[in-house]
Amino acid sequence: MVSLSDIIPAPVSIRPHPGDDFVILASSVIVVSVAGAEQPAVAWLAGLLRRGTGYAIPIVPAADSSLPIITFALSVAEASLGEEGYRLTVSSAEVRIQASTDAGLFHGAQTLRQLLPPEIETDDSQGNVRWVVPGGEITDHPRYRWRGAMLDVARHFFSVADVKRYIDLLALYKCNMLHLHLTDDQGWRIAIESWPLLASVGGSTAVDGDPGGYYSAADYRDIVAYAASRCISIVPEIDAPGHVNAALAAYPELSCAGTHPSLYTGIEVGFSTLCPDKPITERFLDEVIGELAALTPGDYIHIGGDEARSTQPADYIDFVQKLTTIVTAHGKIPIGWAEISKAPLSAGVVAQYWDVNDGGRSAHSAAAQGVDVILSPANPCYLDLKYDAATQLGLSWAGTVSVRAAYDWDPGGYGVPEHQILGVEAALWTETLRTVADVEYMAFPRLPGIAEVGWSPKSTHSWPAYRQRLAAQASRWVVMGVNFHRAAGVEWAKG
Ligand code: TNX
Numbered sequence: 087m088v089s090l091s092d093i094i095p096a097p098v099s100i101r102p103h104p105g106d107d108f109v110i111l112a113s114s115v116i117v118v119s120v121a122g123a124e125q126p127a128v129a130w131l132a133g134l135l136r137r138g139t140g141y142a143i144p145i146v147p148a149a150d151s152s153l154p155i156i157t158f159a160l161s162v163a164e165a166s167l168g169e170e171g172y173r174l175t176v177s178s179a180e181v182r183i184q185a186s187t188d189a190g191l192f193h194g195a196q197t198l199r200q201l202l203p204p205e206i207e208t209d210d211s212q213g214n215v216r217w218v219v220p221g222g223e224i225t226d227h228p229r230y231r232w233r234g235a236m237l238d239v240a241r242h243f244f245s246v247a248d249v250k251r252y253i254d255l256l257a258l259y260k261c262n263m264l265h266l267h268l269t270d271d272q273g274w275r276i277a278i279e280s281w282p283l284l285a286s287v288g289g290s291t292a293v294d295g296d297p298g299g300y301y302s303a304a305d306y307r308d309i310v311a312y313a314a315s316r317c318i319s320i321v322p323e324i325d326a327p328g329h330v331n332a333a334l335a336a337y338p339e340l341s342c343a344g345t346h347p348s349l350y351t352g353i354e355v356g357f358s359t360l361c362p363d364k365p366i367t368e369r370f371l372d373e374v375i376g377e378l379a380a381l382t383p384g385d386y387i388h389i390g391g392d393e394a395r396s397t398q399p400a401d402y403i404d405f406v407q408k409l410t411t412i413v414t415a416h417g418k419i420p421i422g423w424a425e426i427s428k429a430p431l432s433a434g435v436v437a438q439y440w441d442v443n444d445g446g447r448s449a450h451s452a453a454a455q456g457v458d459v460i461l462s463p464a465n466p467c468y469l470d471l472k473y474d475a476a477t478q479l480g481l482s483w484a485g486t487v488s489v490r491a492a493y494d495w496d497p498g499g500y501g502v503p504e505h506q507i508l509g510v511e512a513a514l515w516t517e518t519l520r521t522v523a524d525v526e527y528m529a530f531p532r533l534p535g536i537a538e539v540g541w542s543p544k545s546t547h548s549w550p551a552y553r554q555r556l557a558a559q560a561s562r563w564v565v566m567g568v569n570f571h572r573a574a575g576v577e578w579a580k581g
Pocket of ligand 1: 471
């Protein structure tokens with residue numbers, strides 16, 4: 087049987103009640119205490135249990151207490167659990183998930199999922215599994231508000247189905263933000279009505295001349311809605327003023343020289359720039375951000391801002407100020423890679439630290455300006471870095487990242503005051519990754535480590551304990567068909 091202490095990310099508090107276990111039976115029902123409430127957690131859990139057990143698991147407003155019931159209780163009385171916290175109580179009579187928000191209920195449902203036998207993840211129900219949930223009580227809430235993952239769909243393109251698959255894996259570990267790196271030198275991956283060639287020309291290829299692709303507005307909305315049903319918010323990134331070759335290949339008038347660059351399929355960085363002071367550039371940015379903002383219900387738009395080595399320093403500073411102003415004017419909160427802290431940042435802008443080769447300078451300068459910071463130090467947060475020298479996929483410009491390294495770090499160690507740390511993000515750049523199987527191989531098992539660093543209290547941090555919990559996840563990944571790396575340093579069960 088799964089144990090209460092196997093959960094990833096580690097919960098704030100666990101009190102086992104040995105012997106008071108709950109068993110899901112054919113007669114089990116889900117009770118929703120708020121009449122008519124359409125909580126994402128309820129639909130999601132009912133789907134999981136019905137597929138996994140093959141039982142009907144009806145959703146009802148109230149039930150005879152002789153039935154084994156799973157209750158979702160959404161109540162303002164639970165406000166002390168915070169915006170994403172929950173309480174999960176398991177006894178032989180009832181599983182109860184309490185929270186004051188939809189997200190809290192959803193995270194509680196993910197904890198319940200991890201307490202069920204791994205076979206619950208199958209699509210064809212198994213007759214021979216006893217669906218036991220260990221008795222006890224878990225009270226839980228996240229350390230940081232932002233537990234993100236970034237997927238680079240520009241270097242290689244990933245279909246809507248691929249992105250949904252990644253969203254499902256993120257939800258299992260209570261991540262709440264998916265940052266999509268939608269544009270880069272090699273590809274522009276989102277249709278913009280007012281600039282149609284961005285996608286049709288700029289999206290037509292990928293690294294190594296692999297097939298390109300882009301999301302139509304309907305595709306993007308589909309991703310956003312799917313993510314929302316898993317309490318994950320989509321953060322779209324339009325990278326500027328550098329990393330824009332695909333846009334320039336589509337609209338050469340956006341470059342200073344007005345020359346017409348070809349589509350690019352290599353993996354160099356830093357060679358392209360929008361022409362900062364042309365009027366057409368400002369119109370371009372305003373229209374692109376305007377359309378993207380209209381498609382995006384989430385609070386944030388990412389403006390890139392990294393490695394703008396072909397933009398003059400003074401132009402770069404002006405550009406960052408103009409672009410953050412445009413994002414704000416369209417009602418969104420601008421985020422940029424931490425180089426943007428070279429410019430004076432207005433209150434409310436967010437900086438994302440990544441470049442470990444700057445020794446933390448960009449994180450400090452953002453923090454000194456008083457803005458919030460997301461921590462994605464390339465080592466350990468870049469899941470595209472190799473595990474070790476033997477890893478076939480991936481890059482190594484910032485070293486290698488072992489499973490232990492991805493877990494064994496503290497966001498508080500980067501000189502950013504705790505109250506300015508918005509959270510953490512695991513980034514997956516895809517220069518060398520072509521398929522979802524490649525993505526899973528690099529993300530698993532490192533992603534859960536970063537998710538745990540973002541969620542769990544520092545007091546629970548322990549590599550010896552974590553590596554055991556991590557090994558226990560493997561049987562679930564096997565049932566889910568996750569292509570994970572059986573990395574050295576973790577005692578994977580045989581088989
Ligand atoms: C740095 S991180 C980049 C990306 C690369 C990545 C590869 C960042 C903001 N820029 O353009 O894909 O390294 O690890």
